[in-house]
Amino acid sequence: MTDLFAYLSERPYPGRGILLGATPSGKSAVAYFIMGRSENSRNRVFERTADGIRTKAYDESKMVDPSLIIYHPVRRVGRGLVVTNGDQTDTLRDYLLAGKTFAEALRTREFEPDGPNWTPRISGLLSPDGSYKLSILKAGAPDGKPCLRYFYEYEAAQSGCGHFISTYEGFGSPLPSFYGEPVAVEIPELDAVKLAEKLWDALNEDNRVSLYVCVGGMEVIINKYGEEA
Numbered sequence: 001m002t003d004l005f006a007y008l009s010e011r012p013y014p015g016r017g018i019l020l021g022a023t024p025s026g027k028s029a030v031a032y033f034i035m036g037r038s039e040n041s042r043n044r045v046f047e048r049t050a051d052g053i054r055t056k057a058y059d060e061s062k063m064v065d066p067s068l069i070i071y072h073p074v075r076r077v078g079r080g081l082v083v084t085n086g087d088q089t090d091t092l093r094d095y096l097l098a099g100k101t102f103a104e105a106l107r108t109r110e111f112e113p114d115g116p117n118w119t120p121r122i123s124g125l126l127s128p129d130g131s132y133k134l135s136i137l138k139a140g141a142p143d144g145k146p147c148l149r150y151f152y153e154y155e156a157a158q159s160g161c162g163h164f165i166s167t168y169e170g171f172g173s174p175l176p177s178f179y180g181e182p183v184a185v186e187i188p189e190l191d192a193v194k195l196a197e198k199l200w201d202a203l204n205e206d207n208r209v210s211l212y213v214c215v216g217g218m219e220v221i222i223n224k225y226g227e228e229a
Contacts, residue, residue: 001161004185008202013037014166015175016085018124019199020132020154021162024189027216029162030126031199032073032083035207040064045223046210051076053212058225068112068119074212079128081214085167086112086121096125102133103151110147111137116174118144120167130156134165138177152182162187192218 008014019031034055036042043062046053052074057063071087082092088109095105102125112119118139125133134152139145154163163182168175190198196213200222203211211222 001184001186002164004164004183004187005198005202007164007183007185008199011166011170012204013168013171013175013207014178015119015168016122017164017166018083018085018122018134019162019164019185019187020083020124020126020134021185021187022130022159023187023215024160026130026159028126028130028214029187029195029216030074030081030083030124030214031195031212032085033199033203033211034073034085034209035203036209037207041069042209042224044069044209045226046073046212046221048219048221049075052081053221055210058223068114074214081126082124083126084121084123085119088121088123092123092125102135106135106137106149106151109137110149111139111144113144115144116142118177119175120177122165122167122178124165132163134163134182136165136178142174160187160189161185191215192220196220196222 016034021029043058044055045058047056054072072089074083075093077093077096092105120136120138123135132154136150140148164185165182166178192213192215209224213220
């Protein structure tokens with residue numbers, strides 16, 4: 001398995017990332033972070049909601065285009081948890097509440113319309129039994145066609161391990177999309193606060209914006225701007 005902290009510290013711009021898995025003692029572990037290059041992308045914080053978290057502008061007067069950067073990254077659906085990098089969180093919630101599947105919901109969506117980057121949509125679903133799913137929807141060619149949809153399913157998480165997926169591999173023009181299967185990573189026996197601190201320290205200081213971590217039901221938010229929660 002890969003050392004996630006070393007993996008992240010070697011990558012100055014993975015973009016947005018999702019981690020799902022379990023600690024060695026069997027506690028569920030979830031993390032989601034956002035990074036930014038532009039002032040508009042960096043002008044964000046995570047804020048708690050009744051069923052999860054949302055992104056919001058740190059300084060409303062500087063918000064230029066909210067269309068792809070303001071959304072609910074995390075929403076609880078029943079006893080499950082949906083985490084994504086865009087408004088497909090709401091699509092997944094609606095489909096799951098209607099008795100439909102993770103894959104059915106994401107087959108109605110595609111990557112973000114921000115050519116030439118065509119930012120992938122990454123999504124995860126943590127189920128009450130500890131099993132989880134991950135997906136990435138990305139462009140198959142520089143012109144944005146076709147949309148490639150990949151789905152990964154994991155039975156109840158092995159203690160001390162998980163899987164990580166991000167939007168990008170690093171810097172580039174256009175930005176290179178994440179490649180290959182989700183990375184199998186070690187998850188240490190840490191509470192939400194300590195895990196959040198280690199993940200935050202591993203993210204590039206110039207580009208990191210906000211981080212959400214949940215371990216065994218305990219949630220922590222770290223924002224570059226504003227207070228921790």
